[in-house]
Amino acid sequence: xxxxxxxxxxxxxxxxxxxxxxxxxxxxxxxxxxxxxxxxxxxxxxxxxxxxxxxxxxxxxxxxxxxxxxxxxxxxxxxxxxxxxxxxxxxxxxxxxxxxxxxxxxxxxxxxxxxxxxxxxxxxxxxxxxxxxxxxxxxxxxxxxxxxxxxxxxxxxxxxxxxxxxxxxxxxxxxxxxxxxxxxxxxxxxxxxxxxxxxxxxxxxxxxxxxxxxxxxxxxxxxxxxxxxxxxxxxxxxxxxxxxxxxxxxxxxxxxxxxxxxxxxxxxxxxxxxxxxxxxxxxxxxxxxxxxxxxxxxxxxxxxxxxxxxxxxxxxxxxxxxxxxxxx
Amino acid sequence: xxxxxxxxxxxxxxxxxxxxxxxxxxxxxxxxxxxxxxxxxxxxxxxxxxxxxxxxxxxxxxxxxxxxxxxxxxxxxxxxxxxxxxxxxxxxxxxxxxxxxxxxxxxxxxxxxx
Numbered sequence: 001x002x003x004x005x006x007x008x009x010x011x012x013x014x015x016x017x018x019x020x021x022x023x024x025x026x027x028x029x030x031x032x033x034x035x036x037x038x039x040x041x042x043x044x045x046x047x048x049x050x051x052x053x054x055x056x057x058x059x060x061x062x063x064x065x066x067x068x069x070x071x072x073x074x075x076x077x078x079x080x081x082x083x084x085x086x087x088x089x090x091x092x093x094x095x096x097x098x099x100x101x102x103x104x105x106x107x108x109x110x111x112x113x114x115x116x117x118x119x120x121x122x123x124x125x126x127x128x129x130x131x132x133x134x135x136x137x138x139x140x141x142x143x144x145x146x147x148x149x150x151x152x153x154x155x156x157x158x159x160x161x162x163x164x165x166x167x168x169x170x171x172x173x174x175x176x177x178x179x180x181x182x183x184x185x186x187x188x189x190x191x192x193x194x195x196x197x198x199x200x201x202x203x204x205x206x207x208x209x210x211x212x213x214x215x216x217x218x219x220x221x222x223x224x225x226x227x228x229x230x231x232x233x234x235x236x237x238x239x240x241x242x243x244x245x246x247x248x249x250x251x252x253x254x255x256x257x258x259x260x261x262x263x264x265x266x267x268x269x270x271x272x273x274x275x276x277x278x279x280x281x282x283x284x285x286x287x288x289x290x291x292x293x294x295x296x297x298x299x300x301x302x303x304x305x306x307x308x309x310x311x312x313x314x315x316x317x318x319x320x321x322x323x324x325x326x327x328x
Numbered sequence: 329x330x331x332x333x334x335x336x337x338x339x340x341x342x343x344x345x346x347x348x349x350x351x352x353x354x355x356x357x358x359x360x361x362x363x364x365x366x367x368x369x370x371x372x373x374x375x376x377x378x379x380x381x382x383x384x385x386x387x388x389x390x391x392x393x394x395x396x397x398x399x400x401x402x403x404x405x406x407x408x409x410x411x412x413x414x415x416x417x418x419x420x421x422x423x424x425x426x427x428x429x430x431x432x433x434x435x436x437x438x439x440x441x442x
Contacts, residue, residue: 167405176401179423185404302365309372313435315427323420326411 001027001039001095008094009051013043013101016087027051036223040104049086053099065098066090067150071222072102074148074199080137081216107217111207115246115253121211128255130216131209131237132263138219139230141199148199154227157194162232162278163187169285174292179315183281186322192271200228205242206252231268234260235275241283241314277321284314340374375433382429389422 001009006024014022026042030050039051054065065088072085083102090098114120121127143154155161163184170177170184202224210218236242237252237260246253251260261267291308293299334342344367352363387396393415394400394408400419403409409419431438 170401176398178397178401178404179427181401181404182409182419182423185407185410189407189410302362302369306365306368306372309434311434312427312430313438316431316435316438319420319423319427 005095012089012091012094013087016089016101041101048104049101050083050104051099051101053095054097065100068222069100070147070150071199071225072100074141074145075138075219075222078137078141080134080219082220082222083218105210105218107210107212109207109210109218109220111244111253114206114209114211115244115249119213121254122213122215124249124255125259127211127215128249128251128257128260129263131204131251131254132260132265134209134216134219135201135204135230135233135237136264138201138204138233139198143197143227151199151225151227154197157191158197158227158229158232159187159191159194159274162228162282163191166278166281166285169289173285173288175288177284177288177315179318180281180284183277183318183322186325187274187278187281190274190325192268192274195229195231195268195271197227198230200226200230200233202226202228202233203236204233205237205239206244206254207242209252229271229275231271232275232278234264234267234272236279238272239276239279239283240317241280273325277318277325280314280318280321284311284318287311287314336377337374340370340377344370344374372434375436379429379433382426386422386426386429389418389425393418393422 006027010022010024013024014020021044023044024041025044026040028040030038030040037053039053041049041051043049052065052068069085069088072082075082076084083105086101086103088098088100089095092098108114108120118124121130141148143151145151166180166184170180201219201222203221204219208219208221209216210220238250238257240247243249243253249255250257261269287307287310290304291311294301294304294308347363347367347370352360352367355363390397390400394403404419407413409416428439
């Protein structure tokens with residue numbers, strides 16, 4: 001961030017915080033996602049903040065900064081362990097893009113480290129029990145909510161809405177995907193009846209949850225949240241494709257499924273399994289889209305290119321899951 | 329027959345060994361991830377170069393069942409190959425075979441190999 005932007009940011013923060021003597025002591029780019037940039041901002045009087053803003057190329061399905069800020073506020077108020085949201089700036093003239101600030105939280109989210117650790121999050125069982133409690137708190141947020149109006153009308157039947165949304169996503173893609181269609185048709189045939197919808201984080205998985213040795217320090221990455229079936233979040237976390245090679249630990253590669261369910265409260269396991277198949281289909285479709293950004297030239301990038309080659313492995317898993325479920 | 333050996337798969341595999349055994353240990357830690365991605369890309373490309381042509385036979389089986397891949401996908405969506413339909417087994421076997429062939433290049437570990 002150049003001097004002029006930093007000066008404008010300082011002025012804006014002084015007004016937002018009501019502290020006319022505020023000084024930015026240090027700014028450093030943290031390892032951000034493909035979509036956002038996160039900056040560590042050290043502010044006078046020992047205040048440690050994070051500034052979150054958009055990258056140039058943004059996925060159409062993700063929420064903007066203002067929406068993410070509203071979600072963070074709702075989650076914080078519901079007792080979810082999230083970084084406290086501080087200030088939102090929707091004026092792109094300050095730094096070049098909308099941004100918000102939140103309190104900086106310590107911990108690690110790196111998936112491959114998390115699944116290997118016996119102690120992070122307070123140990124495997126304690127950690128997934130805590131993750132169950134976090135999800136239960138997220139799912140206390142229910143429609144209607146004026147502050148979350150941007151999420152749109154809640155679906156009457158979240159399972160059927162998921163199938164329809166995934167088919168629409170496939171219809172937007174360049175190449176037909178018979179295996180993903182096979183999985184979606186199975187989901188359509190076996191969809192459970194609707195349940196009352198709640199807020200779903202919709203990307204609640206290892207890698208997006210920050211931990212220290214004591215427990216969960218932050219649930220991150222709220223940009224895909226929507227009104228849906230709460231079991232979708234449990235299914236996304238438990239899906240084999242998000243266990244990062246630690247397959248025996250069914251809750252996110254971190255700990256046992258039973259402990260997650262205990263932490264959560266009442267769980268309909270059959271619904272969770274339905275959503276686990278859905279998770280593989282959704283991730284495969286996202287992977288296709290990410291690779292397409294590379295292939296189309298929108299963003300030439302080796303990581304995006306390799307993500308496309310994850311699709312066949314996910315398809316193989318989808319075929320095995322459908323086969324096993326049809327044999328039941 | 330007329331092109332010079334070693335061929336693409338051999339070159340890629342050999343270059344990948346150099347990358348992993350000689351270059352990676354000498355790289356600063358923050359470049360290890362990028363180097364591993366390059367090694368992964370080379371492994372996929374090498375398997376791709378070594379794979380026999382499987383698509384014509386697969387496309388012929390698909391054509392006999394439903395048509396081109398788009399028609400096949402649409403027929404699956406419409407329920408034409410649901411369990412209990414006459415061609416369910418043939419469609420499932422075709423999906424298995426084409427996915428196995430795709431995994432041989434992209435994700436051999438999914439098949440319990442590599």
